[in-house]
Amino acid sequence: MKLLIVEDELSLLGAITEYLSAEGYVCETATDYPSAAVKIADYQYDCIVVDITIPHGSGFKVIEDLKKEKSKAGIIIISAKDSLEDKIRGLQLGSDDYLTKPFHLPELNARIQAILRRKNFDGSNFIIFNEIKIDLLARHVYVHDHELTLTLKEYNLLIYFLANKNRIISKSAIVEHLWEDNVDQADTYNFLYTHIKNLRRKLIENGGEDYIHTVYGMGYNFKTT
Template sequence: MKVLFVEDEPVLIEEMVDYFSTQGYLCESASTYARAEEKIETYNYDIVIIDIGLPDGSGMNLIPRVSRSSEETGIVIVSAKNSLTDKLEGLNLGADDYLTKPFYVEELNARLHALYRRKMLKGNRHIIFDDFVIDPLSKTLSFKNKEISLTKKEYQLLLYFIVNKERVVSKPSIAEHIWGDYFDQSDNFDAVYVHLMNLRKKLNQTSGKDYIKTVYGMGYRFSAA
């Protein structure tokens, strides 16, 4: 899951990024309205966490921008103000949840999982295609009840394909989603190719089917029942 944290408190942003990174999230952050706006317009995220009180603007104004960028992106407001007016305004603008500071990162994590299941997985606790079952909570893949060993990147790549099933995705979009900002400085997509081919091989050897098709000159498409 790729998450953007929009927060200007250095201690809190460090705590959230450290915690959610250990939970397997791809974390990015922005401490100002301007930086958050730039990231939202440039990249795609599964979930955006927005603090209302930013030094150079209101986080409320970012909500419609996120919604316009991607209707599937989940939005969670975090604020020190436990105001019904703010809650209603944020939800009416398109936010999915509202959490009042201070909060436990474990509670935020539970809310993110619930939101991800509701928006990206359409409420399902497991993702099923043919005889494969993905458990997003344990981050595992099984085939006919036998677990298939995947690396972290292979698992992230498989989820990205599932969410974008039947769509053509390019190497740059794959790299940006899985490696985030850190891949911007490299024009070498060998790493994408290696992880993709390894995943493709494991799925093929297990089921006898080739789920990942190459669309020459454009990218790759994942097809499954």
């Protein structure tokens, strides 16, 4: 899977590239519009992560160029502007998702995976990992073909973990993923603990392995090795 990341803040670009490369993606980078335009014209990408405010042009122009090339690449906008107009404009131009800065890397990774899944499997959409099978369209989860009854938050949590396997994910990253803007920090950290405990219990009760590990003081790790 090949990704292009267009971002002018070098430190952010570095962090994104490092995280996504470790996930097994081939990451190319561009720091302004001209270099992004050249890369788009010359190579095919599976997914493009693009910042709106870049030097010598705009992220919107990059998206327009992509659509002109009839590219099938997934597009995810990362922007510091939490503006509805920009979101709508991006979606109208054909982008698949919009992520407001600052974001957590596991979040970006999970969203890229979701886009790639949607692009590559039309019709049926499954995540299969060892004994766990998730039917994304029907929202059903099976462990060894036993169907689990999960709450919406547990379901989202499981998908998020599966997107970020073998990574230490901070509590705040998970909280942001599950509650989005409705963050009430002190309490939600406790709620998160309960949701994770329940998910873990349900997986184990149905014969699944105990993948979810607590990293003391920090967060959780969905360990597969």
